[in-house]
Amino acid sequence: MFMRWGIVVFLFLGMVINFADKMVAGYAAVPIMEEFNLTYTQWGLLSSSFFWLFMISGIFGSAFSDRIGTRNLLTIMLLAWSVIQSGAFLVTGLYGLIIMRVALGAFEGPYSPTSNNHVSKWFPPERLSFAISIVNAGGAVGSMICAPLLVLGIQELGWRHTFGILGAISLAWVVMWIWLGKDKPVSENAGKTEVKTMPKLKWSETYPVLLSRPFVMICLILFSTYWVLVWTQSFLPTYLVKVIHLTPTEMGYFSSILGASYVVLTILIAWYSDRLFQKHNSLRKARVMVAGIGTVLSGALYCSMTIITHPIYILIAMILAKAMVHAVFILWVSIAVSLLPERKGLILGVGTGCAQFAGIVGPVATGLIVQFAGTNEALGFNYSILFMSSLLVVTGLVFSLFCKPDAYIRKTVHHSEEVSVG
Template sequence: MARLTMVLLFVLYMINYADKTIAGYSAVPIMDEFGLSQKEWGLVGSSFFWFFSIAGILGAALSDRIGTKKMLAIMAISWTVVQFGAYAIASLPMLVLARVLLGIGEGPFWATVVSHLNKWFPEEKRGLVYSTVNFGAFVGAVASAPLLVAMIDQNGWRFAWAFMGALSLIWFLVWIWVGKEKPAIAVAASQPASVEAPKAKWSEISKVMLSSTYIFCFLIYFGQIWGTTFAAVWEPVYLVKAIHLTNQQMAYSIAGTGLVAGLMTILISSIGDRLYKKHRSYRKSYVWVGGVSIILGGLFFYSVTWVQSTALVLIALCLGKGFAFSVGTASSVIVSSLMPARTGLLVGVMSSLVTLAGIISPLVTGSIVQAAGDVAIGFGHAMSLNALIFVVFGVLFLLFAKRNEGKIEITSPISNRIEN
């Protein structure tokens, strides 16, 4: 049942990611239909995240109370309602409202998934499990990009949005039928369970959130969301307007680079898992792997600004995404270890706050591109900014996350797991 649960969440992440990116695939026809500028399209991209953080925090806390199975079902059915509402969109304000509502519905997703998976898999397997489920996002890009772009070209963007609503409805029905809250026999804890852990107090939770480990896990995850939002909102526009690909060429390019980048995230996460098994140290495993990966991602994003051929641009984008977009897994694994009893809340707060990057990134990119006057030059500046964020946050993460950690000690109180 554990593997079936992972597969179902993998599929849900495919739908989740396609729901996010479908606006990007629809960007050119929507901008043409409503006469939107780059700044206005940046506003549309940003609106998805306006209440994403608040919904994520509240939803993650709610999932700890009502159960993760129910919370996942609620999210899936909410996506269905919003996406079918595409046929009611007739203006920019209504378009923004639709994206805001979808963002609210998707806000608690990753924290709820992490909390649910933790019930089914032991700690030493979670990095690979998280990255495998996360790979659903990349498969969603591979599977959905050509199909959705074809639907948009032939039937219009509203039909494609409603199609996504139908997929989340099907998933909801399957989940209600076969999904389980937790296994009959709990997975073995990494620490002895002979003494029940005390209930977490706010003073302990706040201590975790103010620790250097939590802060710098937040920063590299912030960097990843900055990049993934750029990819979801602006990469299709960049490939069509600056690189001059056709819509179908753009779709297959995103699909191909997404597949390779997704496989890279699984490989990178499995390296982190193997190092953790060897050293039993988060710093010698997930910190080093995550920090080096996002720095390499930044260097490849920067290389996009000086390579000339289309093939090299796509290769650089592919490697940049593969390295930079793998660090959310490392962040989630590390944060999950800080206070296991409140994993849902801690990961939920982090996953929600990092989406501030999702609010800022599309607006900043739109302003940069529009101010440049030339689309290609503007996107070059935006790529350089992405690279700078990845490299700086990666270096800080390497320097300060889990900096005082040696070998993992066996402890029982919750507060003893809080480390700088």
């Protein structure tokens, strides 16, 4: 029991570092744009560059973890983060920044699916969402709760030194992980299903699952919710300063309160979903409907931010919306691994890769939308929020109506039994 939750703590801290690495560039947007004289379109390109290899590495990296083990891949990734973040001291212009962000994205891409895969080895299905929600809470800590510290570091030490400090923290994590991290439980009951050898699958048996309706629906909702994550990472700090007219310090505290609040709600949503699964043993009732309805509601809340712009309302709306959006990143995991339990790393990597495609197109599209409004930055940001909220509402509705994993699993199991009998 202690080791199980110790692994969760390690992966939680890794997620903190992962998201701090992602968000630190957004918090440093204003000084970086001023230092290198960047436009919003160029900043959108720079933000997008982080995801150019992020998606590809997320797919192939997490699938590779099925071969070398999740523990080994996690070690390699965190070590690479340390080296790359330290490269901030060598950057002299836009192209150097792009190279650095592309490299960082390539090695951060597999972290989320690999950590989810690692957690799934230690927890049974009826407790999996809660455990993953704890790990994913590190995203809120790294991206928002730590915001005042990141902003303070940028203001007092400069953005280069702040990047370097994050690199040193990654190195410390690697040292502790090599010493204490374990790949899977040996004797605990929670790991029994993972210890036994799973049959290998041929590609002809794998691709029908990846093209199935439930998994396609998962990819659609992940794309739209990840668009929100990317918008938050790349443009929220600038939106709060330029549109809501907060000072950089106020922006940091705003982000910290937002992160601390929505992560608690996200964990509660995951706990509620686990309770529903224990009661009904239904992925559709416990995972699909909770995620789908929450996505629709979050889209409506983001849309309301274009009408009511008081900072307190913006804070409350974003707390509720982000909690429901981030719950999707937790709930989809148990659906996906149920569809393809023999290759968890592969299906989690493909799903994460589809989500991360939003990271490639989202920042560029948002930058163009904001710049399209000309000097009226508030109008440009409102256009970007309306587009984002529309994605959430549409994909949330489609996901709720058409994602039926339980029926698909029963159908495939029945078909497999018929083939084996025949």
